[in-house]
Amino acid sequence: MPVLVMKFGGTSVATLDRIRRAAKRVGVEVAKGYDVIVIVSAMSGKTNELVGWVNETSPLFDAREYDAVVSSGENVTAGLMALTLQEMDVPARSWQGWQVPLKTSSVHSSARIEEIPTDNINAKFGEGMRVAVVAGFQGISPEGRITTLGRGGSDTTAVAFAAAFQAERCDIYTDVDGVYTTDPRVSSKARKLDKIAFEEMLELASLGAKVLQTRSVELAMRYKVRLRVLSSFEEQSDEAGTLVCDEEDIMESNVVAGVAFSRDEAKMTLVSVADRPGIAATIFTALSEAGVNVDMIVQNISEEGRTDMTFSCPTDQVARAEKAMDAAKGEGIINFHELIADTDVAKISVVGIGMRSHTGVAAKMFQCLSAEGINIKVITTSEIKISVLIDRKYMELAVQALHDAFELDKAA
Amino acid sequence: MPVLVMKFGGTSVATLDRIRRAAKRVGVEVAKGYDVIVIVSAMSGKTNELVGWVNETSPLFDAREYDAVVSSGENVTAGLMALTLQEMDVPARSWQGWQVPLKTSSVHSSARIEEIPTDNINAKFGEGMRVAVVAGFQGISPEGRITTLGRGGSDTTAVAFAAAFQAERCDIYTDVDGVYTTDPRVSSKARKLDKIAFEEMLELASLGAKVLQTRSVELAMRYKVRLRVLSSFEEQSDEAGTLVCDEEDIMESNVVAGVAFSRDEAKMTLVSVADRPGIAATIFTALSEAGVNVDMIVQNISEEGRTDMTFSCPTDQVARAEKAMDAAKGEGIINFHELIADTDVAKISVVGIGMRSHTGVAAKMFQCLSAEGINIKVITTSEIKISVLIDRKYMELAVQALHDAFELDKAA
Numbered sequence: 001m002p003v004l005v006m007k008f009g010g011t012s013v014a015t016l017d018r019i020r021r022a023a024k025r026v027g028v029e030v031a032k033g034y035d036v037i038v039i040v041s042a043m044s045g046k047t048n049e050l051v052g053w054v055n056e057t058s059p060l061f062d063a064r065e066y067d068a069v070v071s072s073g074e075n076v077t078a079g080l081m082a083l084t085l086q087e088m089d090v091p092a093r094s095w096q097g098w099q100v101p102l103k104t105s106s107v108h109s110s111a112r113i114e115e116i117p118t119d120n121i122n123a124k125f126g127e128g129m130r131v132a133v134v135a136g137f138q139g140i141s142p143e144g145r146i147t148t149l150g151r152g153g154s155d156t157t158a159v160a161f162a163a164a165f166q167a168e169r170c171d172i173y174t175d176v177d178g179v180y181t182t183d184p185r186v187s188s189k190a191r192k193l194d195k196i197a198f199e200e201m202l203e204l205a206s207l208g209a210k211v212l213q214t215r216s217v218e219l220a221m222r223y224k225v226r227l228r229v230l231s232s233f234e235e236q237s238d239e240a241g242t243l244v245c246d247e248e249d250i251m252e253s254n255v256v257a258g259v260a261f262s263r264d265e266a267k268m269t270l271v272s273v274a275d276r277p278g279i280a281a282t283i284f285t286a287l288s289e290a291g292v293n294v295d296m297i298v299q300n301i302s303e304e305g306r307t308d309m310t311f312s313c314p315t316d317q318v319a320r321a322e323k324a325m326d327a328a329k330g331e332g333i334i335n336f337h338e339l340i341a342d343t344d345v346a347k348i349s350v351v352g353i354g355m356r357s358h359t360g361v362a363a364k365m366f367q368c369l370s371a372e373g374i375n376i377k378v379i380t381t382s383e384i385k386i387s388v389l390i391d392r393k394y395m396e397l398a399v400q401a402l403h404d405a406f407e408l409d410k411a412a
Numbered sequence: 413m414p415v416l417v418m419k420f421g422g423t424s425v426a427t428l429d430r431i432r433r434a435a436k437r438v439g440v441e442v443a444k445g446y447d448v449i450v451i452v453s454a455m456s457g458k459t460n461e462l463v464g465w466v467n468e469t470s471p472l473f474d475a476r477e478y479d480a481v482v483s484s485g486e487n488v489t490a491g492l493m494a495l496t497l498q499e500m501d502v503p504a505r506s507w508q509g510w511q512v513p514l515k516t517s518s519v520h521s522s523a524r525i526e527e528i529p530t531d532n533i534n535a536k537f538g539e540g541m542r543v544a545v546v547a548g549f550q551g552i553s554p555e556g557r558i559t560t561l562g563r564g565g566s567d568t569t570a571v572a573f574a575a576a577f578q579a580e581r582c583d584i585y586t587d588v589d590g591v592y593t594t595d596p597r598v599s600s601k602a603r604k605l606d607k608i609a610f611e612e613m614l615e616l617a618s619l620g621a622k623v624l625q626t627r628s629v630e631l632a633m634r635y636k637v638r639l640r641v642l643s644s645f646e647e648q649s650d651e652a653g654t655l656v657c658d659e660e661d662i663m664e665s666n667v668v669a670g671v672a673f674s675r676d677e678a679k680m681t682l683v684s685v686a687d688r689p690g691i692a693a694t695i696f697t698a699l700s701e702a703g704v705n706v707d708m709i710v711q712n713i714s715e716e717g718r719t720d721m722t723f724s725c726p727t728d729q730v731a732r733a734e735k736a737m738d739a740a741k742g743e744g745i746i747n748f749h750e751l752i753a754d755t756d757v758a759k760i761s762v763v764g765i766g767m768r769s770h771t772g773v774a775a776k777m778f779q780c781l782s783a784e785g786i787n788i789k790v791i792t793t794s795e796i797k798i799s800v801l802i803d804r805k806y807m808e809l810a811v812q813a814l815h816d817a818f819e820l821d822k823a824a
Contacts, residue, residue: 016468050488056428058495065498068506069491072484076462079481083470086477094480098510099556144511 001125004034005170007136007158010044012173012232013077016084022173022232023084026131030090035125037165039136039158040081042073047137047151063108067138067148071097074135074154082133092131093124097138097146102157104139104147111139111147113156116164134161152213159216163223170220170227171241172212177231178242179204179211181408182259186399189409193257194239197247200257201227203351203385212244220244247353252412255354255361259402265295265347266318267377267389270309270325272337275302282333283309283325290324292317295347296380296387309336310378312389315343345377346395349387350402362386368405374398413537416446417582419548419570422456424585424644425489428496434585434644435496438543442502447537449577451548451570452493454485459549459563475520479550479560483509486547486566494545504543505536509550509558514569516551516559523551523559525568528576546573564625571628575635582632582639583653584624589643590654591616591623593820594671599812601821605669606651609659612669613639615763615797624656632656659765664824667766667773671814677707677759678730679789679801682721682737684749687714694745695721695737702736704729707759708792708799721748722790724801727755757789758807761799762814774798780817786810 006029008022022038029036041047050070054061078094085092100120104111121132136154139147149156155172162170177192179201184190196204198221205214211229220227226249230241243249273279280299287294292313300308313321318341328334355361365386369376374397378389390398403409418441420434434450441448453459462482466473490506497504512532516523533544548566551559561568567584574582589604591613596602608616610633617626623641632639638661642653655661685691692711699706704725712720725733730753740746767773777798781788786809790801802810815821 016465019469053428053488053492054495057431057492058499061495062498062505065491065495065506068508069488069495072487075484075487076465076481079477080465080469083466083473083477083481086474087470093474094477096480096558146508 001033001035003037003165003167004029005037005039005158005162005165005167006173007039007154007171008041008081008173008232009154009175010041010047011175013040013081014044016080018232019077019080019084023081023088023090025173025232026085027088027090030130034168036131037121037161037167038081038131038133039154039161040074040077040133041136041154043077046073046076064145067108067146071135071138071146071148074137078133078135082131085131085133090131091129092133093129094133094135095121096135098140100134102134102139102160104141104149106141106143106147108141108145108147110150111141113139113149113160116160118164121165150215152216155213155216156219159219159223159225159227162225163219167225170225172227172229173232174211174229175231175233176211176229177234177240178229179244179258181257182399182403183261186261186396187403189400189403191409191411193242195243195245195250195253196257197250197253197353198244199247199353199384200351201244203349203382204258204260217244253354254352254406254408254412255358256350256352256406256408257354258351258408259399259406260349260351261395261399262347263392263395264315265312265345265389266315267342267345268311268313268318268321269340269342270336271340272306273309274335275305275307279334280309283328284311286324286328286333287311287313287321290320292321292324296378296389298378312345312347312378318343344392345389346392346398347387347389348395348398348402349385350406351385353384355384355386364405365402368401369398372397372401413445413447415449415577415579416441417449417451417570417574417577417579419451419566419582419584420453420493420644421566421584421586422453422459423587425452425493426456428492430644431489431492431496435493435500435502437585437644438497439500439502442542446580448543449533449573449579450493450543450545451566451573452486452489452545453548453566454489458485458488476557479520479558483547483550483558483560486549490545490547494543497543497545502543503541504545505541506545506547507533508547510552512546514546514551514572516553516561518553518555518559520553520557520559522562523553525551525561525572528572530576533577562627564628567625567628568631571631571635571637571639574637575631579637582637584639584641585644586623586641587643587645588623588641589646589652590641591656591670593669594811594815595673598673598808599815601812601815603821603823605654606823607655607657607662607665608669609662609665609765610656611659611765611796612763613656615761615794616670616672629656665766666764666818666820666824667770668762668764668818668820669766670763671811671818671820672761672763673807673811674759675804675807676727677724677757677801678727679754679757680723680725680730680733681752681754682748683752684718685721686747687717687719691746692721694740696723698736698740698745699723699725699733702732704733704736708790708801710790724757724759724790730755756804757801758804758810759799759801760807760810760814761797762818763797765796767796767798776817777814780813781810784809784813
């Protein structure tokens with residue numbers, strides 16, 4: 001029988017009633033003839049509670065013990081989901097990560113999935129079991145210890161199972177009903193997309209659209225897993241939600257798929273850096289070694305052997321960046337006048353695979369912002385994305401103006 | 413290094429502060445030179461919450477899923493305890509049941525321990541680890557599924573580890589500071605015992621003294637594990653609490669060790685049973701098959717081919733007993749006039765290994781009750797125990813009078 005993977009996030013299994021509701025959705029797919037693999041998160045709030053206890057007990061915790069503690073929430077929902085399905089006369093059983101076994105690397109608290117043997121679960125499907133409920137987010141290391149995949153890891157678990165079992169589709173049930181052209185809280189004209197390409201979803205996910213974990217989208221793209229995002233709180237048809245798929249599967253699409261934004265970016269400027277060959281490499285190696293995730297980089301024109309270097313990084317890494325630069329200056333590796341941190345900025349991005357074949361997207365974006373009197377501080381581009389840093393106070397205005405300019409409220 | 417097993421119950425690990433307190437006690441033993449195996453329960457209330465969810469989801473639950481759900485509480489405390497010890501610079505790590513692996517039978521929700529391999533944990537002790545923190549109450553079946561040992565199973569886990577590792581002692585930390593001659597809430601003269609024999613503890617445990625689970629005492633007796641019950645809420649010396657041990661290890665003891673009582677017993681009388689050879693076997697087979705735990709049995713003198721048969725059973729099994737007897741009557745297997753249930757009784761027991769060598773204990777008990785005007789309804793005796801059923805309203809009076817009569821407030 002064809003296999004379907006269905007993943008339910010924390011809000012979708014937050015109470016026994018919601019677990020029942022989710023189980024009913026599973027029952028619908030079973031009735032259609034699917035063998036179903038259900039991936040569950042912990043009840044919403046549970047993992048945060050466990051993480052809080054670990055942090056309070058041991059601020060610099062042993063990640064192996066962290067994993068042993070925080071993985072327990074998923075075990076509870078997996079068992080309860082299996083029991084709920086059994087009550088509905090759907091043959092089901094639960095699996096914890098180590099029982100599958102979902103084999104991972106030994107990098108505790110952010111382990112990578114290495115292998116998912118299918119024989120165990122397939123044998124049970126062969127015996128008439130219709131639903132395998134698997135605790136998401138967790139696996140087992142080569143040393144036989146419990147690992148976790150990092151926050152949001154249940155999405156990744158679901159996609160990995162879909163790839164391993166060659167599932168027809170991987171449905172991600174969540175508390176939103178799909179992927180939107182932008183955040184509906186910022187623009188009332190935001191429109192739900194029926195389909196979006198993996199590459200676009202990846203850019204949106206990494207830009208902070210919290211619908212799917214970036215790693216899960218990467219994995220789906222690599223293994224060509226058809227991924228659907230839909231709401232567990234509404235009655236669903238086969239066409240509900242948003243399908244994340246290969247761009248070949250999208251017949252018509254707008255040049256720009258969506259407008260993303262982030263408030264959590266800071267603009268950092270190293271003023272008057274002594275310019276010499278290799279100075280950029282030196283600076284960004286030092287930042288990387290300090291664990292600073294640099295996003296945008298701009299180097300101004302050099303004057304008299306000195307230059308200004310501007311980069312952006314997450315706001316909560318500003319202190320770390322400052323410490324790393326001061327240390328490098330102290331050691332004489334880098335010479336600069338001062339480091340200015342500007343946390344009062346926002347990043348606005350337009351994303352769309354159509355940019356590959358359409359010119360003028362950047363020009364249109366800059367004109368639109370200029371017409372609203374919004375000054376652009378930094379620009380970066382990729383093949384399918386253009387991002388700018390602007391004053392934070394203009395963020396909502398910029399999003400709304402760009403949404404209008406690219407006519408995202410209208411389907412292609 | 414010698415091994416010590418320390419078990420902390422739910423109230424002893426109910427909060428992060430209490431876990432710290434328990435970890436400090438563990439640190440004291442490590443400093444003395446012990447390699448320590450710590451067995452932890454779930455935070456108090458957690459297991460009840462999980463059991464509640466399972467029952468609400470599926471009243472006739474699949475016990476395999478029940479076990480997968482309810483075992484999760486212990487995993488949390490095991491990880492937190494290991495982290496707490498690490499914070500105190502005590503080398504420690506956690507083990508879940510399947511990691512040891514603690515091998516059990518497949519009887520889910522009340523599995524029996526079959527084997528505890530020691531190589532895994534001993535190898536870590538050999539590498540310098542000083543504390544193995546093990547999640548109590550859980551194991552793994554031959555089929556690779558999680559099992560639990562039944563409520564109070566963490567005591568049994570602790571004793572089984574002490575036996576497997578030939579531990580010097582098994583310390584059970586709980587919310588009382590030892591075993592008393594009777595419940596201090598009923599008699600203010602109740603005295604804490606320094607030592608008690610396994611056989612006596614077994615009788616007291618099965619009579620409802622909730623200090624230790626009966627199975628754990630049986631196991632300790634079989635493997636000669638020195639078992640100590642003590643409070644996790646007080647500063648402890650090496651002589652604190654009550655040592656449960658072989659009777660040879662007790663130099664002097666009172667004839668009677670303690671007075672136990674139970675409010676949860678009902679007196680059942682089958683009136684005018686048609687007497688014939690094998691009638692008792694027929695009655696008690698029917699009750700046993702209905703799952704009724706019969707404790708005391710008395711058969712009155714038969715008159716004209718009919719007799720009265722009285723037995724006691726737990727109050728919550730009265731309905732089941734009535735149903736079984738009515739069914740047997742309906743099938744013509746047993747002929748009786750009526751079944752009278754008296755739930756307004758209490759069982760009082762005096763327990764002591766000294767009874768084996770001292771005569772007159774029963775006589776003294778009956779005289780004491782008689783002097784207080786308390787009528788005895790049913791009597792049973794074992795080698796080291798005499799139990800009587802009396803009117804419930806006299807229960808406290810009987811306990812106090814017997815405590816005085818046997819001078820239990822005075823040490824031997």
